[in-house]
Amino acid sequence: MKLPENFSTDFPGLIQALEQTGPSLSVRFNTARGARIPENLERVPWCGNGVYLQSRPAFTFDPAMHQGMYYVQDASSMIHSHIVAEITAGREPLLCLDACAAPGGKTTAMLDSLPHGSFILANEYVTARAESLNQNLLRWGNPMVAVSNGDTSRLRKFSSMFDIIVADVPCSGEGMFRKDPEAVRQWSPQLVADCAGLQKEITANLWEALKPGGYMIYSTCTFNRKENQEVVAHMLENFEGASAVDVEVPQQWGISKVGHCMHFLPGTVRGEGLTVAVLRKSAVPDMRMPKKNIEKQRSKAASVPQQVLQAASKWISGNDEYAIKQFGDIFYAQPKQWEQELNLFNMQLKMINPGGIGFAQIKGRDILPQQALALSCALLPRAFHQYDTDYPQAIAYLQRQSLQLNETAPRGVVLLTYRGAALGFVKNLGSRANNLYPPAWRILSTHVPEKAPEL
Numbered sequence: 467m468k469l470p471e472n473f474s475t476d477f478p479g480l481i482q483a484l485e486q487t488g489p490s491l492s493v494r495f496n497t498a499r500g501a502r503i504p505e506n507l508e509r510v511p512w513c514g515n516g517v518y519l520q521s522r523p524a525f526t527f528d529p530a531m532h533q534g535m536y537y538v539q540d541a542s543s544m545i546h547s548h549i550v551a552e553i554t555a556g557r558e559p560l561l562c563l564d565a566c567a568a569p570g571g572k573t574t575a576m577l578d579s580l581p582h583g584s585f586i587l588a589n590e591y592v593t594a595r596a597e598s599l600n601q602n603l604l605r606w607g608n609p610m611v612a613v614s615n616g617d618t619s620r621l622r623k624f625s626s627m628f629d630i631i632v633a634d635v636p637c638s639g640e641g642m643f644r645k646d647p648e649a650v651r652q653w654s655p656q657l658v659a660d661c662a663g664l665q666k667e668i669t670a671n672l673w674e675a676l677k678p679g680g681y682m683i684y685s686t687c688t689f690n691r692k693e694n695q696e697v698v699a700h701m702l703e704n705f706e707g708a709s710a711v712d713v714e715v716p717q718q719w720g721i722s723k724v725g726h727c728m729h730f731l732p733g734t735v736r737g738e739g740l741t742v743a744v745l746r747k748s749a750v751p752d753m754r755m756p757k758k759n760i761e762k763q764r765s766k767a768a769s770v771p772q773q774v775l776q777a778a779s780k781w782i783s784g785n786d787e788y789a790i791k792q793f794g795d796i797f798y799a800q801p802k803q804w805e806q807e808l809n810l811f812n813m814q815l816k817m818i819n820p821g822g823i824g825f826a827q828i829k830g831r832d833i834l835p836q837q838a839l840a841l842s843c844a845l846l847p848r849a850f851h852q853y854d855t856d857y858p859q860a861i862a863y864l865q866r867q868s869l870q871l872n873e874t875a876p877r878g879v880v881l882l883t884y885r886g887a888a889l890g891f892v893k894n895l896g897s898r899a900n901n902l903y904p905p906a907w908r909i910l911s912t913h914v915p916e917k918a919p920e921l
């Protein structure tokens with residue numbers, strides 16, 4: 467691989483590693499949804515659920531990926547689950563913001579290591595990317611998440627609200643050189659300077675929203691000082707109450723520390739380029755900030771039909787912990803613990819997912835369960851009749867074809883499973899089963915491989 471002409475780095479051996487070695491490949495398993503980690507795969511040292519793959523399977527044709535049983539993620543990026551576990555150990559449920567979140571790798575990693583009951587607002591600037599972020603998070607199945615779409619300046623008004631903010635900012639992408647030829651083509655010294663400016667702007671917006679005593683995890687997938695050490699120095703100098711936090715990492719992981727930044731360098735770690743720094747806002751409250759009164763801004767809940775409330779109690783585990791609300795034509799179960807914060811987000815942001823589980827829609831006389839419920843960790847195990855598909859049926863379902871189940875299959879709404887885990891709903895009429903898979907999620911290719919790819 468040929469690097470950009472003006473590219474240089476102070477890290478010995480990095481140029482050679484970028485030019486002469488290929489990218490690594492890894493996935494993180496969703497153990498909260500019952501995924502089992504294959505014994506034969508090498509583990510990512512800093513992430514218990516992460517493993518390296520030797521070769522690239524055809525992920526598109528693996529039902530397990532669509533079921534959210536694993537997420538394809540670069541090993542270096544899995545460090546966020548370690549950092550979050552370190553800084554939150556033993557704490558109460560926390561409110562978090564993942565400010566540049568698409569396609570959702572860091573959000574799903576954080577969801578797995580936050581204290582139980584914590585909630586993440588995942589925001590993305592680019593609308594199309596916010597949609598795919600939402601899909602990935604629904605596949606992951608953790609109900610403690612909402613998705614918004616907008617510029618980080620809109621998040622300033624949530625003054626001192628979040629316990630943890632992840633700023634995985636847009637950058638010049640030097641860490642992607644091995645993986646993405648476009649990153650090589652786009653790189654220039656001017657891009658580095660422009661990104662550094664944008665990163666200072668984004669982090670300033672987010673610092674306003676950080677609670678005193680809260681943590682900001684800053685990361686880039688680039689190596690240079692301008693977008694890393696210099697941005698961190700700028701934050702320490704200019705952001706009120708900012709101090710650097712040293713997160714313990716064992717030496718054998720091979721992570722290089724320069725100043726307050728941890729660098730993942732290809733050739734030294736098995737993963738792509740990533741730089742991370744952790745900052746903390748001092749715990750003394752800033753007296754200039756107006757005390758927020760979330761209670762006053764609470765929205766009035768429209769009355770929810772009795773049949774929807776009954777469905778929620780039959781379908782959702784821990785149903786009492788959720789408030790049932792309608793957004794558009796979908797009914798959501800939102801965690802009561804974060805109800806006031808969710809009201810505020812829904813009033814002030816453009817929401818792609820208003821938060822919680824979008825579990826039902828009324829269609830004529832039916833209440834149709836939604837795909838988000840099929841894949842949710844909160845789905846009660848025996849809420850629906852189930853039917854286990856074989857591989858060709860699972861692929862046909864994901865291509866959104868109508869299926870024919872065998873004669874003994876139950877009629878009405880049935881939850882299809884594949885290898886024991888939920889795939890999605892059909893309405894079985896006997897002669898055929900209508901496919902309820904969301905049209906936007908379907909596999910576009912009509913190809914069906916003979917057998918399922920194995921990781």
Ligand SMILES: C[S@@+](CC[C@H](N)C(=O)[O-])C[C@H]1O[C@@H](n2cnc3c(N)ncnc32)[C@H](O)[C@@H]1O
Pocket residue numbers: 543565566567568569570571572573590591592595617618634635636637664668687
């Ligand atoms: C490094 S990527 C995020 C990756 C994501 N955190 C993950 O782990 O899957 C940076 C994100 O910032 C978004 N972005 C682009 N311009 C932005 C801006 N001006 N403000 C905030 N985010 C922006 C990009 O669309 C992209 O999704």
